[in-house]
Amino acid sequence: MTVIAHWIDNTIAPGSSGNSAPVTNPATGAVTGSVALASVQDARAVIDAAAAAFPDWRDSSLAKRTAILFAFRELLNARKHELAEIITAEHGKVLSDALGEVSRGQEVVEFACGIAHLLKGGMTENASTNVDVTSIRQPLGPVAIISPFNFPAMVPMWFFPIAIATGNTVVLKPSEKVPSASLWIAALWAEAGLPAGVFNVLQGDKTAVDELLTNPAIKAVSFVGSTPIAQYVYSTGTSHGKRVQALGGAKNHAIVLPDADLDLAADAMVNAGFGSAGERCMAISALVAVGDIADELVGKIAERTRTLKTGDGTKNSDMGPLVTKAHRDKVASYVDAGEAAGATLVVDGRQVQANGGEGGFWLGPTLIDHVTTDMSIYTDEIFGPVLSVVRVNSYDEALDLVNSSAFGNGTAIFTNDGGAARRFQNEIEVGMVGINVPIPVPMAYYSFGGWKNSLFGDTHAHGTEGVHFFTRGKVVTTRWLDPSHGGINLGFPENN
Numbered sequence: 001m002t003v004i005a006h007w008i009d010n011t012i013a014p015g016s017s018g019n020s021a022p023v024t025n026p027a028t029g030a031v032t033g034s035v036a037l038a039s040v041q042d043a044r045a046v047i048d049a050a051a052a053a054f055p056d057w058r059d060s061s062l063a064k065r066t067a068i069l070f071a072f073r074e075l076l077n078a079r080k081h082e083l084a085e086i087i088t089a090e091h092g093k094v095l096s097d098a099l100g101e102v103s104r105g106q107e108v109v110e111f112a113c114g115i116a117h118l119l120k121g122g123m124t125e126n127a128s129t130n131v132d133v134t135s136i137r138q139p140l141g142p143v144a145i146i147s148p149f150n151f152p153a154m155v156p157m158w159f160f161p162i163a164i165a166t167g168n169t170v171v172l173k174p175s176e177k178v179p180s181a182s183l184w185i186a187a188l189w190a191e192a193g194l195p196a197g198v199f200n201v202l203q204g205d206k207t208a209v210d211e212l213l214t215n216p217a218i219k220a221v222s223f224v225g226s227t228p229i230a231q232y233v234y235s236t237g238t239s240h241g242k243r244v245q246a247l248g249g250a251k252n253h254a255i256v257l258p259d260a261d262l263d264l265a266a267d268a269m270v271n272a273g274f275g276s277a278g279e280r281c282m283a284i285s286a287l288v289a290v291g292d293i294a295d296e297l298v299g300k301i302a303e304r305t306r307t308l309k310t311g312d313g314t315k316n317s318d319m320g321p322l323v324t325k326a327h328r329d330k331v332a333s334y335v336d337a338g339e340a341a342g343a344t345l346v347v348d349g350r351q352v353q354a355n356g357g358e359g360g361f362w363l364g365p366t367l368i369d370h371v372t373t374d375m376s377i378y379t380d381e382i383f384g385p386v387l388s389v390v391r392v393n394s395y396d397e398a399l400d401l402v403n404s405s406a407f408g409n410g411t412a413i414f415t416n417d418g419g420a421a422r423r424f425q426n427e428i429e430v431g432m433v434g435i436n437v438p439i440p441v442p443m444a445y446y447s448f449g450g451w452k453n454s455l456f457g458d459t460h461a462h463g464t465e466g467v468h469f470f471t472r473g474k475v476v477t478t479r480w481l482d483p484s485h486g487g488i489n490l491g492f493p494e495n496n
């Protein structure tokens with residue numbers, strides 16, 4: 001059986017903890033490998049490698065870094081099918097979706113290829129007579145990236161291209177449910193010419209994370225995962241003096257106004273609700289139907305939902321399995337609870353006939369109507385293929401509903417009324433907003449991040465905020481010897 005190990009100094013490193021966890025193929029339920037779970041000593045070995053590589057990497061020229069980033073981008077683009085297959089085998093999402101995830105990550109690599117421009121500082125000549133001021137941004141040191149199971153490639157790629165381009169060294173701690181993508185990526189960096197120790201992988205669980213959060217060598221932490229862990233990572237990391245951005249969970253609403261094109265809205269709800277089996281932090285899980293369109297809209301969504309093929313991600317399915325049996329059962333239990341609380345099951349995915357292994361973690365797309373805000377199916381992040389419909393009477397009621405949510409990751413409005421859309425964009429308390437776009441993930445050159453319990457810290461991922469996160473500012477005030485500067489003066493110098 002494959003043992004999925006750590007990656008230190010451009011080679012596989014088995015570690016010495018003796019602890020491991022099984023890795024499964026969710027479409028069959030078969031155990032396909034085991035992942036090493038680092039001890040504190042294992043974690044320190046990875047962190048030490050990143051620390052040792054930092055001085056040389058921070059002093060490497062931007063020309064050299066850019067050449068390596070371009071080489072990495074070319075290799076990734078040529079071989080992304082391999083990475084997509086690894087993702088599907090451990091996560092379960094369909095191959096086309098896995099490929100899409102890699103492509104979105106690749107866009108951040110392409111953004112980072114422009115690092116020479118992005119790192120340009122400012123310069124003021126003659127701020128005072130013969131005194132010049134220069135601002136520069138410098139790397140932080142070894143940084144940690146801790147990622148969730150649902151995007152084994154894209155989420156780490158939100159961070160490491162920019163961290164590396166700006167001169168930091170990286171320790172990536174992937175989710176133990178989907179550990180293999182990280183090693184494939186690490187080998188690709190080595191092939192692209194990245195020096196040993198600049199990109200490292202630490203496999204593990206809480207033990208590994210806690211060492212990253214407390215080890216003084218680690219200067220910054222980029223975390224993505226569930227809200228309780230994001231909150232823990234933020235408070236522990238910052239209390240140990242680190243810069244932390246911790247992206248948490250979500251409950252994304254889409255509001256459909258009465259004037260919307262209901263066919264287009266129904267297509268969007270199905271795509272955004274059930275793509276990747278709802279295991280996306282930007283998935284739509286709550287549809288807010290405004291006014292008397294609800295019956296017609298729910299009918300159109302149900303019709304489309306019934307056509308979806310659930311099955312093995314390698315077998316031309318629309319939707320794959322959930323990531324583990326425990327997660328599948330938890331999501332199904334929310335559907336049970338919703339039904340028991342009086343919501344109406346329109347399409348029930350619990351008995352789906354999937355085109356995949358008998359032991360696979362199957363749950364079909366589920367549409368549940370007349371959901372109310374006191375039901376757990378509404379209040380909790382479910383992270384599965386379950387679309388709840390909440391009916392309201394007005395735009396104001398819909399707005400209040402979304403703004404009352406503890407989460408603020410993504411949201412969308414469907415309307416042909418420009419004034420209503422503009423009002424929504426202004427009034428909604430959510431970090432990423434779609435106008436007739438159900439999953440408004442910002443492009444690589446903008447920044448990704450939610451509000452409220454969806455992000456702890458103030459810096460979003462990638463784009464110029466990413467460059468800012470992985471660098472710190474320095475301002476240099478300079479004057480060269482000039483007789484006019486002589487003399488004793490204990491006060492503030494006058495600007496002249």
Ligand code: NAD
Pocket residue numbers: 146147148149150151155173174175176204205206209210224225226227229230247248249250280281381383409450454
């Ligand atoms: P998770 O919080 O269980 O795990 C995330 C990471 O934290 C993993 O690497 C895991 O090993 C580690 N971890 C887990 N428990 C820990 C603990 N007790 N102490 C320290 N580290 C721990 O999340 P997940 O189930 O892998 O991913 C799904 C969640 O991620 C969902 O809530 C989803 O909304 C969220 N997510 C958010 C975004 C975003 O951009 N906001 C993007 C993707 C996923």
